[in-house]
Amino acid sequence: MFKRSRPFALIAVLAAGVLVAALTGAAKPLPAGRFALSGHWVFNSLLQVALHIDGATTNIDAHAEVDGEPGSQVVQSDTHGYVVGANTITQFDRATLEVRDSISPPAEERPLPIEGVGGPYLAYRNAGMVMRMGDPPTVIRVGGAFGTPILTKDGTLWLHRQEVGQLCTVNKDSTVINGCPVDVPPGHTGALTILDDRTAFVDTFTSTLHPIENGKLGDGVLLGESVPPYARAATQDVGGRVAILDPQRQTLLLADSKNPPGEHVTVSLPPGDYEGPMSTGDVVVLVERQSGNVLTYAPDGRSKETKPIKQKNGEPRLSQGEDNRVYVEDTDGTQVIVVARDGNVQDVSTADRPSPTPAPNTGGPGDVRVAAPPPSQPPKQPTREPDKPQAPPPVPPGRPGAPASVSATAGNNAAVVKWGSAVDNRADITSYQVSWRASTGQTGSLTTGGGARQTTVNGLSNGVSYVFTVTATNRMGTGPGASSAAVTLVAPVSPASAPINLRSSYDVNDRPTRDVTLLWNQPSLNGGTLVHYVVAGTGLAQRTVTGTQTAYAQLPSATKYTFTVRAVTRTPDGNTVTGQPATHVVQDTPPPAVKPQITISQGGPSSSDNCERPNCFWVITRLTGFPPGKYRLTLSSNANPTVNNSESVTVNADGKGAYDKLNYDVPNETVWVSVQGPDGRVQSNKIVWKKG
Structure with missing residues (x-):
């Protein structure tokens, strides 16, 4: 059973230590523990500036001038910030606010940022790599794709490798995978979560919740209702419940974690395309991408608050701060909505360039930063007659508009995405980016040239629904995106393969006739639905069989028979198709003569x-x-x-x-x-x- 507890004593001791350090000027970290980094950095790609938001006060208390790519996000460590773009990661010093280094990402994929003890981390889930940011950064190779990781308070990073059925760990400061101590059923979809500071696994294949105990999965707790394999779970509990989003049915399940479990709560969400869920511990946070609304829910399913994001274009982004607040950014980083642990929602505008941040203090203990005095006012100039009106200056170039008429056509493990030209707004379009999000939560993107109007996205999964978004980029930046309708990929339907392992059994000593039984195994149906099998033999009437065997009585022993078996399938359009044949020969060989x-x-x-x-x-x-x-x-x-x-x-x-x-x-x-x-x-x- 999961029990709720919070380390109040540790917090009190650490708080006392901070007060002493502040009064004495001590700079050494406390040996008893590590304080969570407060606040959150956001990158405004229009102003090319990273801004730090104090989560407690929602004030902007620092900023750094950084050249970054549109859509970049920021993660922080104790000493540095990292502006993470698709092609470049830029490091800046949190003390001096000066840019330090540029780092090449290890994969062409938008990473999932994770802040906490031992981090920050950038998780490249499809590429199977984790990058720990530091001096220098470390790339940890997982060995294959993995799901959304979780980071425990002791600095252990947990990852789920679905295809091999393992839960693997990376210890604090480790440069490699330290092991995969917990086995889960291979192929079972699921998600890791933290319940009362303990690691647990949500098995969406069986709709059960398993605590991890003594290096193995504990007894499963039923979630209360069936969830689909592509359901998404929050990485930490909310009031002792696990929050699970079903993006297709558009419901939020709040499942009790006790064993036996109490009543579950199912919330019907407004229609939309949702990002999340994410939990502060006391509320669940979701973002509806199309309307830009931030929604919060209490553990009992009550709607707490709905807050809109002003910039409706693009894709809003959720981040979990190490301070347990949830930060929701718009695409350009011009607005941040801060959700406190108790569910209080505050709107922070990051659209304007802030006043210069005072230079860092270089004096001794107790010194404070002092802003430079304002510049002296220039002498007052004598008035003069106004100039004659002049022609207005030309309109400066701007970011491009959204591409027109984005559509997607489903194929076999692939989709063809088409779009119309975007308005260039007086600066030539240099590229289009096509990104996608699957109903399973997986994302990806690729970039094409500015003259392209379609592209084929390969490596996708059949049976999964995808939404494709296209954005245009010029020298002024990236414009808003336009999305296709959701399409579900399907394998092409083709005739069934030949039945497998066609064979026969009969008594060779049964003369002058014999009874012959044909047996086989079901073949690949190649997208169709089995109707029946057609069986034919030399000189025998053709017959239809619904099972995988048929018998012939009293066939002449001296006759050679060639049998063929084909599967007949029905295609999605209602037609029937006869598949490839399997052939088997039955020829009775007399037993060898025995010499007297x-x-x-x-x-x-x-x-x-x-x-x-x-x-x-x-x-x-x-x-x-x-x-x-x-x-x-x-x-x-x-x-x-x-x-x-x-x-x-x-x-x-x-x-x-x-x-x-x-x-x-x-x-x-x-x-x-x-x-x-x-x-x-x-x-x-x-x-x-x-x-x-």
Whole structure:
């Protein structure tokens, strides 16, 4: 069972330590723990400036002039900030606010930023890489694609590798994956989350919640209702519940984490395309991309607040601060909505260039920053007659408009995206960027030339819905995006493959007829739905079969039969298609002929008028491979060609016969038995008679 607890004692101790440090000027970190970084940096791509928002007061308290790409985001460590763009990551010093280095991203993918102990991190989920920002930055290779990571308070980064069924970890300050200690069912979709500071796994394949206990998944807790594989879970709980968004049904599930669970809550959301969910711990935050509304919900499902983003174009972005606040930015970084832990929502305008940030203090302890004095006012100039009106200056160039008529056509693991020209606003368009978001939450993008009007996006997943957004870029920046309607990729329908492992069974000794049973396994249906199988054989009537076997009774054993089996499928348009054939030959091969054979051996003691003890013993005779019937036996020795020829043996239908009534009594003589068979005389093995 998950139990809620918060480290109030640790917070109090750390707060006392900060007060002492402030009063004494001490700069060393406290050994008892690490304070969460407060606030959030945002990049205004129009002003080319990074601004820091104090989350508690929502004031802009610092800014740095940084050249960055449109749509860049900012992450922070204790000492540095990083403006993260598609092609360049720019580092600046948080103390001096000066730009330091430019870093090349490890992959062509928009990363997921993660701030916290040991970080910040940039997660390139599709490329299977994590980049820890630092001096120098470290690229950690995961070994394959992974889902949304979580970062625990001790600095452990957890990642879910769905295709191999593993939960892997990166320890604080590690440069490699430290292991994959927890196994989950391979192929099961799901998400990692933190419940009361403990790691848990939401299995969306089985709609269960599993705490991670002692290096393995704990007992599953039912979520209360079925969730689809592409459902998205918040990375931390909200009031002891796990928040799960179903983007297609447009519902928010708030599932109880106790075992056994209490009542779950399902919230019906307004129609829209949602980003999130994200949790402050006390409220859930969602953003509806089309309207730009920020929505918050309490753990019991009550709607708390709805706040609009002013810039409706583009794609708003959610970020989880290390201070447990949620920050929602517009595309250009001109507005930030701050959601406090308790759900209080504040709007911060970052559209204007702030006043110069005072230079960093370089004095001793206790010194404070002092802003430079304002410049002296110039002497007042004598008035003059106004100039004659002049022609207005030309309109300066601006960012391009949105592309027209964006559409997408679904294909096999791919889609063709088309668009019309965007208004260039007096500066030539240099490129178009096509980005996409899947119903599973996966995203991606590619860039084409300024003259392109369509592109093919490969490497997508069939059965998944995608929305494509196209933006235009010129030297002034990137304009607003325009999106296609959602399309679901499907594999092309084709005739079914040949049935698998077509084989037969029958009794080869069943003559002159035999019963033959054909068996096979279902083939790949290649996008169709199985109707039945068509079975044909040499000289036999064609038949339809709904299962994967059929039997033929009393087929002549001497006849060779060639059988074919095909699957008949129905395509989505209602037509039926006959698939590829599987072929099997049935030909009865007679068993090999058995050569007639006689075997004798010296048996137990015997006696008769012509056979005296103690050297008289039975002659044990065995016949095999003879046609059924009665045969006369001739007992011979090297001294007498015909010792006895008055005894007969009967051979049964199996070709076998036995006779134990012959006897013999001359020691050291060589003895044998012969029979006149249908193909000539057959003689047994010879034995030397032993005395009694």
